[in-house]
Amino acid sequence: MGQTTRQLGQALAENCLVLSKLRRWKDLTKEEVHKVYELIQRVEDLQMMHQETKALLTEKSKEALELSAKNAELHAEVEKLKEELARRGEKLVQKDELLEKTKEDLTNDAANSYMVGFDDAVTQATCIYPDLDFSQLGLSKIVVDG
Numbered sequence: 001m002g003q004t005t006r007q008l009g010q011a012l013a014e015n016c017l018v019l020s021k022l023r024r025w026k027d028l029t030k031e032e033v034h035k036v037y038e039l040i041q042r043v044e045d046l047q048m049m050h051q052e053t054k055a056l057l058t059e060k061s062k063e064a065l066e067l068s069a070k071n072a073e074l075h076a077e078v079e080k081l082k083e084e085l086a087r088r089g090e091k092l093v094q095k096d097e098l099l100e101k102t103k104e105d106l107t108n109d110a111a112n113s114y115m116v117g118f119d120d121a122v123t124q125a126t127c128i129y130p131d132l133d134f135s136q137l138g139l140s141k142i143v144v145d146g
Contacts, residue, residue, distance in 0.1 A: 004053050008046040015039045115139060 015036075118139050126134055 004046065004050050008043070008050055011039060011043045011046050015043055 122134050122137055125132070
């Protein structure tokens with residue numbers, strides 16, 4: 001756009017010189033008349049180029065603003081998604097911790113049930129066979145070659 005403006009300025013300056021000359025001399029040569037027409041045509045061409053360049057610049061500026069706004073929207077969406085991902089990650093960690101606690105509780109409950117069942121079995125056996133000594137029985141003892 002700067003070059004177009006410079007060219008327009010040069011053409012206007014040349015046109016002004018010719019017009020100044022026109023005022024001084026009423027009788028122009030064919031060559032001078034031709035030069036005036038060429039300069040007028042050049043000024044018109046440069047003005048048209050200037051308008052086209054200005055319109056293109058306006059259009060591209062508008063596109064740049066739209067893209068910048070879209071970019072800002074996308075960045076905001078990315079930030080929201082990052083926050084959502086972090087929240088879900090925290091929830092997942094909490095669920096994993098809860099799952100581990102539940103597994104531990106279930107393991108302890110199973111062990112307690114096993115111990116209670118063993119104690120109940122010894123109590124029942126003692127009631128059925130009161131003469132036998134069951135003190136040798138143990139929860140963790142294993143019979144080998146028995």
